[in-house]
Amino acid sequence: MKQKSSEPANLPIVCDADTLRSLIRKKAVRVIDVRKAEDYQAGHIPTAVSLPLARLLSDDKPETVVCLLEEFGIAEKMPVVIYDDTFGALAARVAWTFQYVGHSNTALLETTFKQWKELGLETETKPRTYPKTKHPLMVRQEMYADAAYVEAAQSDQGKLIVDSRERLNFLTEHIPTARNIPYTMLGVDGNILRKAEDLKRMIENRGISPESEIITYCGSVGTLSGLAYYALKLAGYNNVKLYPKSFKEWKSLGKPKDEFKEATYWDLSAE
Amino acid sequence: MRKSKVATVPQKKDYTPKPVSKWGKEDETEVFANRVKLYRQGKLSDDEFRRFRLQNGAYGSRLHAGYSMIRIKIPGGEITPEQIEKIASLSEAFSIGSAHVSTRQNIQLHWVQLEDVSEVMRGLVEVGMTSREACGNTVRNVMCSHFAGVCPDEAFDSTPYSKAIARFFLRNPMCQNLPRKFKLNFACCDKHGLVRVADIGLVPMIKEVNGKQTRGFRIYLGGGLGAASFTGHQLEDFTPEDQLLSTCMATVRLFDRHGNRENMARNRMRYLVHETGWEKFQKMVLKERVVVGMTTSNATARTYDVQAEEDTRQLPNAKMIKLPMASVTKDSPAYERWLHANAVPQKQEGYFTVFITLGAGDITASQLRVLASAIRDFSAEGTARNTPQQNFAIRYVRASDLRAFFDRLATAGLANPGALSIASAVGCSGTTSCNLAITNSHRLAKEVQRKFLELGLDTDDSLKNSTIKISGCPNSCGQHEIATVGFFGGASRIGTAMSPTYTMLFGGSIGENGELGKAVTRVPAKRVIAALLKIIELYKTEKTADSFDQWIAKIVRGQATGSIKNVEDVKNAISSTIQLPSQEEDPDAYQDYGSDVKFTAKTARGECAA
Numbered sequence: 001m002k003q004k005s006s007e008p009a010n011l012p013i014v015c016d017a018d019t020l021r022s023l024i025r026k027k028a029v030r031v032i033d034v035r036k037a038e039d040y041q042a043g044h045i046p047t048a049v050s051l052p053l054a055r056l057l058s059d060d061k062p063e064t065v066v067c068l069l070e071e072f073g074i075a076e077k078m079p080v081v082i083y084d085d086t087f088g089a090l091a092a093r094v095a096w097t098f099q100y101v102g103h104s105n106t107a108l109l110e111t112t113f114k115q116w117k118e119l120g121l122e123t124e125t126k127p128r129t130y131p132k133t134k135h136p137l138m139v140r141q142e143m144y145a146d147a148a149y150v151e152a153a154q155s156d157q158g159k160l161i162v163d164s165r166e167r168l169n170f171l172t173e174h175i176p177t178a179r180n181i182p183y184t185m186l187g188v189d190g191n192i193l194r195k196a197e198d199l200k201r202m203i204e205n206r207g208i209s210p211e212s213e214i215i216t217y218c219g220s221v222g223t224l225s226g227l228a229y230y231a232l233k234l235a236g237y238n239n240v241k242l243y244p245k246s247f248k249e250w251k252s253l254g255k256p257k258d259e260f261k262e263a264t265y266w267d268l269s270a271e
Numbered sequence: 272m273r274k275s276k277v278a279t280v281p282q283k284k285d286y287t288p289k290p291v292s293k294w295g296k297e298d299e300t301e302v303f304a305n306r307v308k309l310y311r312q313g314k315l316s317d318d319e320f321r322r323f324r325l326q327n328g329a330y331g332s333r334l335h336a337g338y339s340m341i342r343i344k345i346p347g348g349e350i351t352p353e354q355i356e357k358i359a360s361l362s363e364a365f366s367i368g369s370a371h372v373s374t375r376q377n378i379q380l381h382w383v384q385l386e387d388v389s390e391v392m393r394g395l396v397e398v399g400m401t402s403r404e405a406c407g408n409t410v411r412n413v414m415c416s417h418f419a420g421v422c423p424d425e426a427f428d429s430t431p432y433s434k435a436i437a438r439f440f441l442r443n444p445m446c447q448n449l450p451r452k453f454k455l456n457f458a459c460c461d462k463h464g465l466v467r468v469a470d471i472g473l474v475p476m477i478k479e480v481n482g483k484q485t486r487g488f489r490i491y492l493g494g495g496l497g498a499a500s501f502t503g504h505q506l507e508d509f510t511p512e513d514q515l516l517s518t519c520m521a522t523v524r525l526f527d528r529h530g531n532r533e534n535m536a537r538n539r540m541r542y543l544v545h546e547t548g549w550e551k552f553q554k555m556v557l558k559e560r561v562v563v564g565m566t567t568s569n570a571t572a573r574t575y576d577v578q579a580e581e582d583t584r585q586l587p588n589a590k591m592i593k594l595p596m597a598s599v600t601k602d603s604p605a606y607e608r609w610l611h612a613n614a615v616p617q618k619q620e621g622y623f624t625v626f627i628t629l630g631a632g633d634i635t636a637s638q639l640r641v642l643a644s645a646i647r648d649f650s651a652e653g654t655a656r657n658t659p660q661q662n663f664a665i666r667y668v669r670a671s672d673l674r675a676f677f678d679r680l681a682t683a684g685l686a687n688p689g690a691l692s693i694a695s696a697v698g699c700s701g702t703t704s705c706n707l708a709i710t711n712s713h714r715l716a717k718e719v720q721r722k723f724l725e726l727g728l729d730t731d732d733s734l735k736n737s738t739i740k741i742s743g744c745p746n747s748c749g750q751h752e753i754a755t756v757g758f759f760g761g762a763s764r765i766g767t768a769m770s771p772t773y774t775m776l777f778g779g780s781i782g783e784n785g786e787l788g789k790a791v792t793r794v795p796a797k798r799v800i801a802a803l804l805k806i807i808e809l810y811k812t813e814k815t816a817d818s819f820d821q822w823i824a825k826i827v828r829g830q831a832t833g834s835i836k837n838v839e840d841v842k843n844a845i846s847s848t849i850q851l852p853s854q855e856e857d858p859d860a861y862q863d864y865g866s867d868v869k870f871t872a873k874t875a876r877g878e879c880a881a
Contacts, residue, residue: 167367167382180384185364205304206386207311262334262873264865267714268381268703270369270633 008077011107013234014193015081017121020045020109023079030074030130032082034090035113043123045083045109045116050127053090057221060244062101066137069103073130076103083109083116088192089183092226096242102138108192108230115190145215145241147253150175159213164228165247171265173257175217175250179206183224186231193227199235213239220248288653289582291351292434294344294441295396299403303327304389311386321878326409326447328402329388331878332381333704340704341366341380341391342405346437347415347430347457348376348656352643355655357398359639361391370639372632372661374697374750375454376414377405381704404441408449408880410523413437414469416459417656417664420582421617421624424460427486429475431580432512433457436519439575446523450530451538451880453523454495461783465659467502468494468753470540471522474783478509487511489783492522492556493544496747500787501541504549506556514560516575517567521559525552535880586651589621589669601727605686606677612692612729614673617666622651623673624666626690627680631698631716632661634685641683649676659750660738661697662690689720689729693737693819696720697750701743701760702863707877708743710760710771710796714864716741716749722800728807737820739803741773746879752787753779755820756803762872763793768854771796771863771870777838778827780820789827792842797860798849805848809835 009023023029024047031048033040040050049072056068074080080098084090091108098106109116117123145153153159154177161178163170170180185202188194194202208214214232218224222244232240251257310320321331324339332338343358358378362370365387366380373379383391395401405412415433419425436455440446446453458464458474466472472491477484490510494503510518522540529547531538544552599611614623627634627642634642642663646655651667658664668676680686689695698716701708719739728734742749742759751757758773765772772793779788794802807819813833816822822831829837835844851860863870 167384171382182364184368185387185390188360188364201304202387202390205307205389206384207308260335261868263332263704264702264711264714264863265333265367265382265704267711267717267865268369268371268633268700269367270630270635270638 008105009079011079011081011105013107013230014110015107016110017116017119020081021121023081029079029081030072032072032080032094033113034082034084034094039085041125041127043117043125045113046122046124047128048083049130051094053084053093053223056094056097060097062137062139065097065101066135069098069101069135070132073133074103074135075133076135077105080106081109082106083111083113085113086223087112087183087187087227089223089227091192092230093221093223093244096143096222096226096229096244100140100143102136102140110191110193112192143241145243147243147245147250147255149241150215150217150243150250151255153213153215158211159215160208162214162216162225162228162232163247164216164218164225168266168269169219171260173259175247176256176258178217178258181206181228181231183218183227186227193231193234196234196236199231203232203235203237208237210237211239212237213241215241215243217243217246217250220246222246289351289584291353291399292346292580293399294346294438295392295399295401295403297393297396299327300389300392300396303392307385307389322407324388325407325878326404327388327392328405329383329385330406331706333702333706333708334873334875337385338382339385339388340700341383341388341402342373343378343380343395343400343402344405344412345376345378345400345657346413347419347433348417348658349415349430349434349654350378350657351398351654352646354398354400355639355643355646357394357400359636359643361394362639363636365391369633369635371700372629372634372657372663374659374661374699374748375412376657376659377412378657379700381700401441406878408451410440410446410449410453410455413440413455413457414465414659415457416464417658418463418624419457419459421619421622421666422459422463423618424462425618426460426475426477429457429459429473431577431582432473432475432515434580435575435577436516438580439516440523445520445527449523449527450532451535451540453526453540455519458783463782465750465753465781465785466491466494466783467785468496468500468750469503470495470526471519472503473515476509478511480511485511488515490518493541493549493552495539495541496750496752497539498536498745498747499542500747500752501545502785502787504544504553506553512577514564516572517560517563518556520567521556521563524563525555525559538880582652584652586619586667589619589651590671591621592670594670594673598732599730601730603730605681605688606674608688608730609677609686610673612688612735613690614668615691619667621670622666623668623670624664625668625673625676626658627663627665627685628687628690628695629662630720631696631713638683638685641679642685645676645679649679660690660695662695687724689724691735692729693734693739693755694720694723694729696723697738697740697754699742699748703865705743705748706875707746707879708760709762709872709874710743710773711864711866712741712743712749712758712760715758715796715799718864719800719803722804733817734807734819736818737823744874746877751776751779753781753785754788755779755823756806757788758794758799760796761793762870763795765795765851765861766853768861769870769872770851770861773799775802777823777841780824789838791838792845792849794849795851795860796863798851801848802845805845806841809841809844
């Protein structure tokens with residue numbers, strides 16, 4: 001990565017392990033571990049702080065999230081790399097939230113913690129805290145969709161709703177007009193996301209133009225759809241929004257669903 | 272529990288893995304992706320696109336044109352661990368996280384979005400596989416008995432012949448637009464293999480010709496299962512191996528030339544044979560074979576290469592050890608019960624072929640991965656076969672490794688007993704994904720298996736050679752006509768309500784002397800299991816035959832000697848068992864398996880013909 005030594009690194013959407021290790025050595029990055037607190041205590045990537053997803057979700061108002069950034073000593077331009085052990089979905093939800101409140105220099109680690117360890121890379125058990133900083137609040141409304149926005153998008157030709165749950169769940173019920181890009185097709189062999197060109201080809205196969213505005217959603221809190229959000233970004237689709245409250249809220253609001261009842265497809269599953 | 276004395280770590284492999292056969296082509300995946308785009312843009316008609324899609328192995332999903340079932344061909348049934356792992360990944364990424372073993376040695380991925388089919392094909396090509404010509408009016412997957420090469424009764428291993436024939440016909444211009452699909456099945460011996468129910472069925476044999484032991488086949492033509500089924504006719508006493516290709520080519524050419532292209536319901540070759548009359552058709556084939564022999568160029572003939580398909584590796588010897596394989600009950604240790612109906616000794620001393628019990632052919636991605644690693648560690652040939660009983664056969668497992676192999680399989684729920692028993696019911700995909708299906712045959716087969724294993728019927732030797740096979744419509748993908756007790760789905764009005772119903776057939780069998788089952792009576796879906804148990808109980812009470820399948824055969828002929836003599840007697844004896852109460856009393860009895868709504872028979876256009 002070429003940069004002036006004084007400027008903080010500008011991270012891509014996905015940060016590879018080598019880049020992260022070199023940033024850690026230079027003390028030029030804040031690493032966020034979003035697994036459960038006890039998993040963090042048992043071992044984490046060096047210098048990482050612990051932010052279990054549940055803690056973030058317990059109150060993800062933008063003002064509160066900025067307080068978290070400040071608590072972790074994250075200044076406005078500081079590179080932040082986030083990882084999990086759930087194929088990138090939890091990390092993606094946290095990354096999206098950081099970027100939404102205005103911390104754009106946020107990336108996902110390319111692997112999960114399990115793979116990091118399997119690669120034999122260094123870990124530590126020491127809990128980390130950092131001196132508090134100031135961080136501005138700059139909400140990026142263009143990243144966010146609520147139920148009303150999704151509802152309006154249903155009849156808008158230029159907007160596309162993407163359901164990132166697994167196929168059988170999608171077939172069972174989904175938001176009318178939504179298309180299915182299951183999270184299961186986004187990652188590959190040890191990488192939370194496939195290569196940009198592969199993702200691009202898969203999404204192009206669906207006839208989705210790069211100009212489309214895409215809103216992603218999943219089952220309940222925007223994790224699977226968070227990963228889909230970044231997959232679309234990586235594939236070069238710039239106008240993407242996340243509906244973080246997802247299908248759970250949609251159903252609780254009593255909004256219409258599309259259901260496919262003409263086949264007994266669940267009986268094909270060997271689970 | 273009896274402890275095995277052998278080490279639980281398998282011996283190290285002392286040979287190189289089998290080279291991977293290349294069947295797929297990468298450029299075909301791009302062509303497919305582009306055609307989907309053109310179709311979505313309205314630049315290809317429905318008919319044009321459907322033909323193309325089927326030619327490439329993607330079948331439309333039940334009442335939902337946006338999804339496909341991808342049928343992966345496994346020529347000769349032979350599959351490597353790498354291929355199994357790839358199928359696992361593809362099923363997770365693009366399908367439903369499970370794969371389905373078909374009754375014709377295909378592996379199917381269901382509910383794949385049409386736009387992702389090219390991605391699945393791309394993955395298949397990476398490991399040498401293809402779905403090309405797995406559907407449509409083509410030569411479908413060429414089957415070979417999963418015992419070929421290890422069967423004690425075989426004349427020689429027919430596997431390389433099946434693969435050479437498959438390779439010859441794949442993408443061959445002569446069979447890209449046949450009147451209808453065309454199926455070839457190779458057997459190992461007269462008992463194993465579905466040779467009488469294929470367009471061309473072949474049984475290997477050795478005959479002395481001019482004082483020389485010559486390899487060849489007994490060839491059967493014009494068999495097939497469907498709404499109207501026929502068993503094949505034997506072409507001649509002996510077809511020497513150097514006439515195998517010309518015989519197959521001649522048959523395909525005759526079918527192409529004379530087959531019915533008008534009436535989709537009667538355009539399989541078996542109808543042509545039936546309508547022409549066997550003796551005339553037989554003469555036509557023998558004559559055409561002479562023409563083929565004289566006109567086939569050397570270049571064409573060279574594309575059929577049996578030697579290139581041969582496995583020339585020398586596998587190490589194994590030692591036989593004593594195994595606890597005597598009689599078992601449902602309370603026997605799990606390992607012993609599993610051995611009983613899942614492991615078969617090979618002709619190679621000390622080696623066993625082990626069967627993996629699946630429910631109606633379904634296996635999850637994580638199970639596929641465990642299976643792949645177990646094949647690497649325990650099969651001396653390092654590959655597996657999938658079988659028409661919708662399971663996997665892992666061959667060349669050392670007797671001394673069986674216990675460790677069982678333990679490994681058990682970690683992934685793959686060590687269920689009863690693979691080769693009456694408990695392992697076959698079920699086509701039914702209403703889980705097929706446009707033609709009327710009933711959920713798939714789930715019913717799983718329910719039969721669950722009940723039979725719970726009752727320990729897999730341990731009963733008198734039931735061991737009997738089979739249960741279930742189709743969701745009359746079209747026989749579940750091969751119900753070659754089962755001891757077969758069922759095909761339909762709908763019946765009972766009182767004022769519609770009920771999913773199965774027609775029950777008795778007395779079907781496989782092998783060279785295989786017979787087709789005869790219809791007995793109709794049974795409501797929710798009474799099928801009770802009816803089966805009642806019939807088994809009758810057999811047990813009567814005790815007039817050594818085994819259940821023999822008794823059923825006698826019943827069909829009206830020759831049983833006890834108080835139950837014929838089909839009518841059975842019908843009377845089970846009539847109260849299969850009676851449904853009124854719909855008001857028991858609404859569930861009128862619903863199909865896997866459904867909590869009122870039953871209606873809903874079907875759409877099938878795509879078995881392109």
